[in-house]
Amino acid sequence: MxxxxxxxxxxxxxxxxxxxxxxxxxxxxxxxxxxxxxxxxxxxxxxxxxxxxxxxxxxxxxxxxxxxxxxxxxxxxxxxxxxxxxxxxxxxxxxxxxxxxxxxxxxxxxxxxxxxxxxxxxxxxxxxxxxxxxxxxxxxxxxxxxxxxxxxxxxxxxxxxxxxxxxxxxxxxxxxAQRLRQAPPAASAAAAASAASAAAAGGWQAGEGGAPGVLVVDSAGRVVQSTTTAEHLVAELGGAVHGELPIAVVATIAAARAPARRGRLLQARARVRTRTGRWLVVHGAALADHAGDRRHVVVTIKQAGPPEVVPVVVAALGLSARERDVVAGVLRGASTAEIAAALHLSPYTVQDHLKSVFDKAGVSSRRELVAKVFFDQYAPRLGGALSPSGWFAPPSAP
CATH class of the missing domain: 3.30.450.40 (GAF domain)
Structure with missing residues (x-):
């Protein structure tokens, strides 16, 4: 009861x-x-x-x-x-x-x-x-x-x-979705075009000049070395290199130092959204000196690319298998009639699926949907199994 x-x-x-x-x-x-x-x-x-x-x-x-x-x-x-x-x-x-x-x-x-x-x-x-x-x-x-x-x-x-x-x-x-709605239409379109171009080229702009930010942290949690890019990225995460570090950075440092528990090692890696709305990847690794002491941790921070971000955001939308099939058609530029024919559905059913996707994504058009979460690298892999890294597992051998 x-x-x-x-x-x-x-x-x-x-x-x-x-x-x-x-x-x-x-x-x-x-x-x-x-x-x-x-x-x-x-x-x-x-x-x-x-x-x-x-x-x-x-x-x-x-x-x-x-x-x-x-x-x-x-x-x-x-x-x-x-x-x-x-x-x-x-x-x-x-x-x-x-x-x-x-x-x-x-x-x-x-x-x-x-x-x-x-x-x-x-x-x-x-x-x-x-x-x-x-x-x-x-x-x-x-x-x-x-x-x-x-x-x-x-x-x-x-x-x-x-x-x-x-x-x-x-x-x-x-x-x-809130960030997308708040951005000027031209800026949203430009961001989507830039993302698609970068994905097609196999790269992604990360920080100034594409270089990641790097920090070295001592055993007391103090930053003893840092790059200029790291200082900017830490600030974007709401912290300061020589002040209070962001929680995501501190958690990554702690995970890098963590011992294996019951045969499991923590992944010292986190994907996190900044105050400006973009996604960063924070990675930590313990440094060993000549005596094997691992007191220092090196932290790298870079802008996340589609392989790192899209699985998080798509999972957040909670799309059904059929909704993902419909979205795959949208990403290919297919019309409602073409999607319906390919999936053996009526156009009205396709429209219903699209409305559900738009509601879940908090958008109102196909363009907004693409600009928000989907990139060219993702379309061929829609519905595929995820690997432990969060990106898609390679296809199984026949």
């Missing part, structure tokens, strides 16, 4: 997911809705690169940003309890810290060295927000004092986690 309380929360979250909010706005709204059902003293909604699981950003309530570096070090290096990457693999991707430590939360370094000492928080409930087999976001709720999170509250979060995940995924697409 359906729980009326759960259904009410689910309904409000579904409306938020359909509201066309960008990731930050959706995070604030979903936390506001959730907080009325599961009260908290502090909370964090994090965005993830669905291909690697690295945290690329966060929206916080009653939490300072002063300890982001320390938090990410616990998440990727020192802690073992209720890590988001592990929660995402559970059938029920929710964990209450005190329950999952057998009543001894001090087993978690995150709890012992950060939550209680830095934040004054005693209770934690976490969830990985998974849809389509990929984690798109994270949720962490915190309380002070003696009142912990109950089993019924954990059950509620587990019940609405899929809706939260759908909303986080939709917000990625909505954010891209």
């Amino acid at each position: 359906a729980n009326p309380g759960v259904e009410a929360v689910r309904g409000r979250l579904e409306r938020a997911a359909r509201a066309g909010l960008d990731p930050a706005a959706y995070a604030h709204e979903s936390l506001s809705v959730l907080g009325r059902a599961v009260p908290f003293d502090a909370a964090c909604h994090g965005s993830l690169d669905p291909g690697t699981g690295l945290i690329t950003g966060s929206t916080k309530v009653a939490l300072p940003s002063d300890h982001d570096v320390e938090f990410l070090a616990h998440e990727y290096v020192t802690d073992e309890v209720n890590l988001f990457v592990d929660l995402a693999r559970r059938p029920r991707p929710v964990g209450v810290l005190v329950d999952d430590t057998g009543g001894d939360p001090n087993r978690s370094t995150r709890y012992r060295d950060l939550l209680t000492t830095r934040y004054g928080l005693q209770h934690e409930l976490r969830a990985a927000l998974v849809v389509g087999g990929a984690a798109w976001a994270t949720l962490a709720l915190y309380r002070q004092g003696s009142r912990g999170f109950s089993a019924s509250e954990a059950d509620l979060v587990a019940a609405i986690a899929p809706v939260l995940a759908l909303g986080a995924r939709a917000a990625v697409a909505a954010g891209a």
